[in-house]
Amino acid sequence: MTEFRINRRDLMRRLGAGGLALSASSLLGAGAVISQEARVLRIRNDGDIRRLDPATRGGWYDETVMFAIFSGLVRYAPGEKWAIELDAAESLDDSDPLNIAFTLRPGIMFTGGYGELTAEDVKFSYERFLDPAVDAVYGSDWGALAEVEVTGKYSGIIHLSRPFAPLFTSTMPHASGLILSKAALEGSGEAVIGTDPLACSGPYQLAEWRPREMIRLTRNPGWTGPVPYYDEIQLLPIADLTSAETAFDAGDLDVTQIAVNSIPVRNPAADKLVVKPALAYTWLGMNVENETLSDIRVRRAIQQAIDVQEVVEATFGGAVTPAFGLVPPPLLGARDADLYPFDPAATKALLAEAGAEGLTLTLSFGADPDLMIAAQVIQAQLAAVGITLQIRSMDSATLTAQQQDNAGGSYKEVELFFTTFTTAPDPSWVTEWFTCSQVGVWNFQRTCSEDWDAKNAAAAEETDPAVRNQMYIELQDALEETGAYVFLYHGVNAWVAGPKVTPAYSADAQWALLRDFTGA
Amino acid sequence: MGSYLVRRFVLALLVLCLALLILFLLIYAVPGDPATIALGPRASEAQKLLFRERMGLDDPLVVQAVRYIGLMLRGDMGTDILSQRPVADLVLAALPRTVLLALVGLGWAVALGLPLGVVSALNPNSWIDRVVGVISTSVVALPSFLMAIYGLMLFSVTLGWFPAIGAGEPGDFGDQVRHLVLPALAVGIAWVGYIARLVRVSMLEVLGENHVKTYRAFGVSNLRIALRFVLPIAVVPVLSVLGVGMGNLLSGAVLVEVVFSRPGLGSLAYDAVVSRNFPVLFGSVVVTTALYVTANFLTDTAIALLDPRIVEEG
Numbered sequence: 001m002t003e004f005r006i007n008r009r010d011l012m013r014r015l016g017a018g019g020l021a022l023s024a025s026s027l028l029g030a031g032a033v034i035s036q037e038a039r040v041l042r043i044r045n046d047g048d049i050r051r052l053d054p055a056t057r058g059g060w061y062d063e064t065v066m067f068a069i070f071s072g073l074v075r076y077a078p079g080e081k082w083a084i085e086l087d088a089a090e091s092l093d094d095s096d097p098l099n100i101a102f103t104l105r106p107g108i109m110f111t112g113g114y115g116e117l118t119a120e121d122v123k124f125s126y127e128r129f130l131d132p133a134v135d136a137v138y139g140s141d142w143g144a145l146a147e148v149e150v151t152g153k154y155s156g157i158i159h160l161s162r163p164f165a166p167l168f169t170s171t172m173p174h175a176s177g178l179i180l181s182k183a184a185l186e187g188s189g190e191a192v193i194g195t196d197p198l199a200c201s202g203p204y205q206l207a208e209w210r211p212r213e214m215i216r217l218t219r220n221p222g223w224t225g226p227v228p229y230y231d232e233i234q235l236l237p238i239a240d241l242t243s244a245e246t247a248f249d250a251g252d253l254d255v256t257q258i259a260v261n262s263i264p265v266r267n268p269a270a271d272k273l274v275v276k277p278a279l280a281y282t283w284l285g286m287n288v289e290n291e292t293l294s295d296i297r298v299r300r301a302i303q304q305a306i307d308v309q310e311v312v313e314a315t316f317g318g319a320v321t322p323a324f325g326l327v328p329p330p331l332l333g334a335r336d337a338d339l340y341p342f343d344p345a346a347t348k349a350l351l352a353e354a355g356a357e358g359l360t361l362t363l364s365f366g367a368d369p370d371l372m373i374a375a376q377v378i379q380a381q382l383a384a385v386g387i388t389l390q391i392r393s394m395d396s397a398t399l400t401a402q403q404q405d406n407a408g409g410s411y412k413e414v415e416l417f418f419t420t421f422t423t424a425p426d427p428s429w430v431t432e433w434f435t436c437s438q439v440g441v442w443n444f445q446r447t448c449s450e451d452w453d454a455k456n457a458a459a460a461e462e463t464d465p466a467v468r469n470q471m472y473i474e475l476q477d478a479l480e481e482t483g484a485y486v487f488l489y490h491g492v493n494a495w496v497a498g499p500k501v502t503p504a505y506s507a508d509a510q511w512a513l514l515r516d517f518t519g520a
Numbered sequence: 521m522g523s524y525l526v527r528r529f530v531l532a533l534l535v536l537c538l539a540l541l542i543l544f545l546l547i548y549a550v551p552g553d554p555a556t557i558a559l560g561p562r563a564s565e566a567q568k569l570l571f572r573e574r575m576g577l578d579d580p581l582v583v584q585a586v587r588y589i590g591l592m593l594r595g596d597m598g599t600d601i602l603s604q605r606p607v608a609d610l611v612l613a614a615l616p617r618t619v620l621l622a623l624v625g626l627g628w629a630v631a632l633g634l635p636l637g638v639v640s641a642l643n644p645n646s647w648i649d650r651v652v653g654v655i656s657t658s659v660v661a662l663p664s665f666l667m668a669i670y671g672l673m674l675f676s677v678t679l680g681w682f683p684a685i686g687a688g689e690p691g692d693f694g695d696q697v698r699h700l701v702l703p704a705l706a707v708g709i710a711w712v713g714y715i716a717r718l719v720r721v722s723m724l725e726v727l728g729e730n731h732v733k734t735y736r737a738f739g740v741s742n743l744r745i746a747l748r749f750v751l752p753i754a755v756v757p758v759l760s761v762l763g764v765g766m767g768n769l770l771s772g773a774v775l776v777e778v779v780f781s782r783p784g785l786g787s788l789a790y791d792a793v794v795s796r797n798f799p800v801l802f803g804s805v806v807v808t809t810a811l812y813v814t815a816n817f818l819t820d821t822a823i824a825l826l827d828p829r830i831v832e833e834g
Binding site for chain 1: 550551552553556557560561562563565567570602603604605610613614672676677683684685686687778779780781783787788791794796
């Protein structure tokens with residue numbers, strides 16, 4: 001299992017290695033990859049681009065493109081671990097957690113004639129997250145930012161108002177750390193970027209966008225960093241994984257993500273199958289404000305009636321392993337055991353004690369074939385302890401609307417439900433949805449504890465990895481103690497690639513790191 | 521003829537208005553918050569409120585309806601809540617592809633269904649007629665999305681004859697045709713059976729009329745009678761059904777476009793439903809409905825031209 005325990009020493013070692021690689025490839029220059037015919041990569045994107053703005057971006061469909069056309073000070077390195085490496089920065093000093101000094105590589109040019117990337121662009125790009133006019137959806141990524149001080153054309157210091165542990169895990173290497181052209185954005189007269197990136201600072205530029213059909217990236221002529229292998233990348237927005245896999249089999253795609261249930265039927269070697277643990281978490285939630293489930297003994301009884309191992313085995317075969325918490329195992333704070341594991345005898349005793357024998361409950365979830373199998377297994381398991389489970393598979397937006405119907409009160413009718421969330425590679429983004437302020441927003445269990453919230457806030461500021469690890473374990477323990485959570489699985493991301501492609505993915509294989517793709 | 525067409529045109533407008541009203545009410549009755557979907561889970565409540573306010577989503581239904589009709593009358597379909605692009609741009613980009621898909625699908629249906637119907641009518645109750653009958657009934661029962669999936673697996677994945685996804689490179693006619701063959705076949709296949717059966721029945725009826733017997737008495741060949749004198753009359757009811765069929769073809773195109781990842785009106789509407797992108801959904805449905813009504817109007821006009829008795833009857 002992949003470990004993600006990044007510390008300062010690791011970070012600087014990785015930064016140094018990344019910097020060396022960067023410098024070496026910079027020296028090679030663009031001429032090193034001149035080829036006789038254009039190298040074109042055709043790859044599935046999980047959707048069409050919507051907003052290529054780091055502060056207001058949509059989802060992975062935007063980020064995959066953004067990582068190719070923009071640079072950050074640092075970036076996620078491809079591979080099995082959540083490592084980061086230098087990108088636009090040639091050095092970065094994080095020895096002081098409140099003041100991070102950086103120096104940019106000279107000579108990175110924005111497209112569109114917007115000149116060289118400087119420290120002023122870094123200052124503009126990060127401070128705009130706090131600008132009310134931008135109304136940054138990802139504002140909390142830079143919530144601890146006091147200011148970016150420009151100390152020279154290529155140098156500056158990021159000043160934080162408080163320690164912020166996710167800075168190097170899910171802010172700076174992520175899309176919130178990408179650098180925009182101040183001149184381009186100010187010149188546009190708009191506060192935010194839409195689908196026109198205005199000026200690109202990465203190895204690729206957006207050459208053509210045919211909405212819902214194709215996003216065509218070509219080399220950025222002003223890029224002076226490591227030269228990417230492909231001359232052109234065609235991203236085809238295909239939401240449905242099965243359609244994408246069919247297109248791959250028909251030869252219309254070189255690379256695509258595939259569904260988990262396709263893993264067993266692929267040839268690992270011929271299809272260059274890559275399967276990595278996902279930064280996702282799926283759990284069965286119980287609405288504590290529902291009349292039937294307001295008794296913790298009933299909730300605990302349900303917790304202990306579910307054999308998660310059996311559920312996961314029946315749903316995914318051996319492709320996925322059971323979860324022991326919300327935080328996915330590659331991240332700091334992952335647990336390795338449940339407090340209240342499968343125990344049908346305990347369930348029966350609790351139901352008798354609560355006077356709740358012969359219960360009938362409904363399990364709701366957004367239509368999904370995997371969840372349907374899981375629901376049927378749980379239905380059988382609950383039947384074994386005398387609970388009748390009705391399955392309600394429905395449109396996920398409709399279910400969410402009911403769970404968020406705080407004014408109308410129909411949320412009270414929701415009993416059991418499945419939820420899957422994905423996360424950035426920091427545990428703070430896993431736990432933030434379970435606070436009191438999230439009740440009825442995304443916390444559909446509606447568990448609320450001010451002590452828990454305070455501890456969760458403190459964990460985001462804790463910079464000692466060991467202490468932080470323990471804090472997140474305890475936070476998950478507390479959630480399990482409420483009886484409202486049954487942790488199911490974290491899932492995997494799987495990709496296949498054609499014979500002429502050597503792919504590169506993030507550690508969870510959520511993103512195809514396009515600049516790192518090479519030929520076979 | 522003039523007053524007949526005016527009456528038909530007014531009726532078409534009324535149908536369009538009524539359909540839009542029903543659609544508007546249906547779309548806004550669907551649960552799901554566009555702001556939550558558009559901005560994602562990281563958006564604060566304040567940001568969602570601002571978004572709803574900016575997009576006019578927090579106004580009463582009547583206000584939204586009146587505003588939307590006002591915009592439509594000015595040729596403005598609103599703004600895509602996800603990409604902030606004008607809906608008209610999205611719809612106009614998708615429209616030609618869907619119309620082309622439906623028309624080529626119809627072309628497939630006519631090209632295969634018409635000869636089958638003629639052969640069947642010229643050989644009534646023969647083994648040929650029975651075989652055509654079985655084929656026709658079978659394909660009528662075949663859903664277009666199923667044909668799309670099987671066509672994809674056979675002709676794209678196994679045989680590699682046609683591409684599996686997309687609409688082809690703009691400007692490359694050959695590539696666009698290759699991308700159109702399978703989706704159009706999937707859309708039109710069910711209509712092969714309809715047309716074959718309709719043509720057969722209609723031709724048999726006309727073949728029994730007196731003027732046909734007269735042609736026979738003058739020694740005109742059966743094939744010439746069928747093609748020159750019977751088919752033009754027998755095809756009138758087929759045209760009438762095709763007008764209605766255009767609506768089915770457009771609705772069939774929705775799933776076919778999704779299966780083939782073709783960027784047309786159908787897939788646009790489908791994506792808009794999933795993401796609760798109401799302006800795009802409404803824009804695409806408005807145009808689809810208008811297409812349907814237009815097709816019916818044109819059919820009525822064509823029938824009136826082919827058979828003036830219909831105009832006289834009112």
